[in-house]
Amino acid sequence: MAILELKNVSAGYGRNTILKDFCISIEEGKLVSLLGSSGCGKTTTLRTMAGFIDVSQGQFFFDGQDYTHRPIHKRGFGYVFQSYALFPHLNVFENVAFGLKRQHVGKAEIQTRVTEMLSRVGLAGFADRLPADMSGGQRQRVALARALVLKPRVLLMDEPLSNLDARLRVEMRVEIRRLQQEMGITAVYVTHDQEECFSISDQVAIMNNGRIEQMDTPVHIYSHPVNEFTARFVGFENFVPLTRENGRYASASGTVFEAEGTAPKLKAACRPDDLQLVPGHEGGVMCLRGRIVVATFLGKQMQYLVNTKEGDYLVNTAADTLYAPNDPVTIFFPAEKTIYTTDEA
Amino acid sequence: MKKSRLLLVITILTYIFLVGPMLIMVGTSFSSTAAVSFPPTGFSLQWYEKALTLPSFQRGFVTSLSVSLIGTTLAMLLGIPAAYALNKYRFRGKALVNGFFLSPTLIPSLVLGFALLRSFIPRIGGSVYLGLAVGYTLIAIPYIIRTTGSALSNFDFSIEEAARSLGTPAIPAFFLTVIPNIRSGLISAFILAFINSFNDVSIGVFISSPGTMTLPTAMQSLIIGRLDPTIAAASVLLMLMTILLMTLSEKLLGIKLKR
Numbered sequence: 001m002a003i004l005e006l007k008n009v010s011a012g013y014g015r016n017t018i019l020k021d022f023c024i025s026i027e028e029g030k031l032v033s034l035l036g037s038s039g040c041g042k043t044t045t046l047r048t049m050a051g052f053i054d055v056s057q058g059q060f061f062f063d064g065q066d067y068t069h070r071p072i073h074k075r076g077f078g079y080v081f082q083s084y085a086l087f088p089h090l091n092v093f094e095n096v097a098f099g100l101k102r103q104h105v106g107k108a109e110i111q112t113r114v115t116e117m118l119s120r121v122g123l124a125g126f127a128d129r130l131p132a133d134m135s136g137g138q139r140q141r142v143a144l145a146r147a148l149v150l151k152p153r154v155l156l157m158d159e160p161l162s163n164l165d166a167r168l169r170v171e172m173r174v175e176i177r178r179l180q181q182e183m184g185i186t187a188v189y190v191t192h193d194q195e196e197c198f199s200i201s202d203q204v205a206i207m208n209n210g211r212i213e214q215m216d217t218p219v220h221i222y223s224h225p226v227n228e229f230t231a232r233f234v235g236f237e238n239f240v241p242l243t244r245e246n247g248r249y250a251s252a253s254g255t256v257f258e259a260e261g262t263a264p265k266l267k268a269a270c271r272p273d274d275l276q277l278v279p280g281h282e283g284g285v286m287c288l289r290g291r292i293v294v295a296t297f298l299g300k301q302m303q304y305l306v307n308t309k310e311g312d313y314l315v316n317t318a319a320d321t322l323y324a325p326n327d328p329v330t331i332f333f334p335a336e337k338t339i340y341t342t343d344e345a
Numbered sequence: 346m347k348k349s350r351l352l353l354v355i356t357i358l359t360y361i362f363l364v365g366p367m368l369i370m371v372g373t374s375f376s377s378t379a380a381v382s383f384p385p386t387g388f389s390l391q392w393y394e395k396a397l398t399l400p401s402f403q404r405g406f407v408t409s410l411s412v413s414l415i416g417t418t419l420a421m422l423l424g425i426p427a428a429y430a431l432n433k434y435r436f437r438g439k440a441l442v443n444g445f446f447l448s449p450t451l452i453p454s455l456v457l458g459f460a461l462l463r464s465f466i467p468r469i470g471g472s473v474y475l476g477l478a479v480g481y482t483l484i485a486i487p488y489i490i491r492t493t494g495s496a497l498s499n500f501d502f503s504i505e506e507a508a509r510s511l512g513t514p515a516i517p518a519f520f521l522t523v524i525p526n527i528r529s530g531l532i533s534a535f536i537l538a539f540i541n542s543f544n545d546v547s548i549g550v551f552i553s554s555p556g557t558m559t560l561p562t563a564m565q566s567l568i569i570g571r572l573d574p575t576i577a578a579a580s581v582l583l584m585l586m587t588i589l590l591m592t593l594s595e596k597l598l599g600i601k602l603k604r
Contacts, residue, residue: 073509073511081503085507
């Protein structure tokens, strides 16, 4: 059952409406990522759920209750900020105890719960430190502890790892996933990092222009992007425009692609790793003839830019496959690795 | 080398220019004769005694102290929310509002004093005391907004949002997160505005009555009547008070006062 639900919501900053008629539904206990480039509305969605942004139209439900106009402090959602947003004038213990104090929890209980939470995020013994004396990773752990100590049912995270270095990011995302699963929290995670979100999410919503392009499990999105936008997001390149003629789909130069469907136009796409390159000009289904333009050595692989009548395509091959510029080649699109998209994104 | 020697000479001359008059004033205040002369003749503390016991100075001190305190406090109550809104929100006409709040610095306070005397005082039943308090509120607001604003420009408003998300209503969240983090900015805003009001002449000179006048105005009327070292002694005392306020706030609170 959906625990968080935005129904036909419009929201934004002042006159600048970012979400229009926006819908999303998130199931209890799941970690759902909102993925997209800056300005796509992912942070606006998160801030709308938190109550930091007023909804101008539509409704927001939490566990079946209308939370659309519920004040921020009565929502009881944890929120983790990109900038950590720790209280600089309070030490680690006081930071984590902040929410408990507002709930008038007894002193002894605060002591136990804060201490337990700090050891849970690996910060036992840091209680007296000030945020300014800690590293970025430690600060984000404090921020997590501060939100989680209140045992929220929902945890909202706004690019929590983007200020950390690459190695720490991997460590922290595993940590976040572990805590989320241990505590059975529903989490919404905003990021622009494809790898990060695919690795920790139960579901990913790929956003663009204030809309969700596709929302599904990472595995499904990875192999079955629904349109060109999401396809590009998960590493598909090499789009070949196809037109339907005589019940078959063919490219502009006449190559037939084994696509199914009835749409008048389609695009075939394949990842550079999955395309196959053969020397010389071969004919046949799902083959494009062309010439090598640029050869780039990638270490484990060679990458070739191949010019065909349909345009330029990128092909990665084994490092020992050597072609020189201007060599005639044929690109083969393997049927099981080729996807077809319909939109013009 | 030649350049640095020139620089040294200029520095020394500047210091003489700045500090010289003060030294003369301090010297004069210890004079044993009634003539204002430098170097002073003899040594006595009689002018200090006189400055401290003169009824018009005593009353002026109390008036100045209270109207400056009231004015600065009112300016804080108006200026802090204004600075907060100007820093936190983006809205139409923000530059205009900002300019409006800082405009009292553009108007000579002499003009402000005159305007208050002609247009405001008659409308509030001629209360000089209230007129002074309002006048000092007006000249303090730009100080408060600018100093608070620069403290807030370093404040990450997501800290306040964090408090909200942890179950704190809006107003307590402001007092628990914003205020503690701009505390030193607020104190320095208060002290600067207070000193500015306390030492003001141009408003006080218009808004005064025989019973109610600020200390600088009382001093001025003394000079006009008769010039003796009492005025020098009073000035030294005022200077000491200002220095003491600034040092205390720097030493005790660790605040750097900046304009």
